[in-house]
Amino acid sequence: MTIEVRQIREEDIESFHAAVGVVAREHRYLALIEAPPIERATAFVRRNIEKGYPQFVAIADREVIGWCNIPPASREVMAHVGDLFMGLLPQWRGQGLGERLLRESLVAADAFGYLRIELGVFADNPSAAALYRKAGFVEEGIKACDFDQWCLPRRGHHGALQGLRRLTPRRWPRSRSGNRGHRASTPRPA
Template structure:
């Protein structure tokens, strides 16, 4: 399967939203259960483009099959920190898409001058945790019962990467 990873462009917004919505509706990985309103998604993407913040997409046959973004934290004392979000559509997992996305987004974050990248990941998501560890992320803590879906609790693992 061939795919291309590149910085997101305005023309990708609708396809990006579809991908986010699809992964969210799986109810296994993201912090929301459906895609956010398209207007919010558009604003998020355009803000990343305008400010040159890392946001990349993987395309297969011109459709977004995965994404990775690193968003700045909103206070001056945290200006060196980015928060990472990533997702890959189910049929494309385990084929190197997530790794390609993460690699490019982290390179962009370095170029942007970020020195700390943070993320949370659900404890059951061992493939993602393994990928993050491969890139140097370390576990900094556990948020017990951080997620509740259908009266079932799940822990979040808090991880971070420090650029030297």
């Protein structure tokens, strides 16, 4: 069977929504209990298409079987940061498809101009954490789960979220003066 990995299209919205729902209802991998309403998912995908944000899908038999999207962080001041979210339907895991989706999405994210990409992965998901580390992500910290709205359904699982980030090393942020950011600290004369 041929699996196509490509940027999402409007025709994929319903299938994408269904795939998110399947993975969300597992209560293991996503910070969701169920898929958002179809109207919200539609608006999300349309915005990603319109703005050119990286959102890749894996397609088999014209159905979305996995996704990786990297929209910008929600606060405008953090527009240089992409927030990565991905998932695969259960029967497609362990076949290298997650790595392929991630790799192609990261290439698109670099081309889009993100300087940093962030994600969270549950501590009881070592396979995903290993995949992200292989792609150059490093751990920034661990957030204890306080059993709020998305931790509650994870009963029986370790309630911690590892914060991971990936920097794009070949680009440095510009300062207000237009100069590239500091690579080394040099004392200035008084």
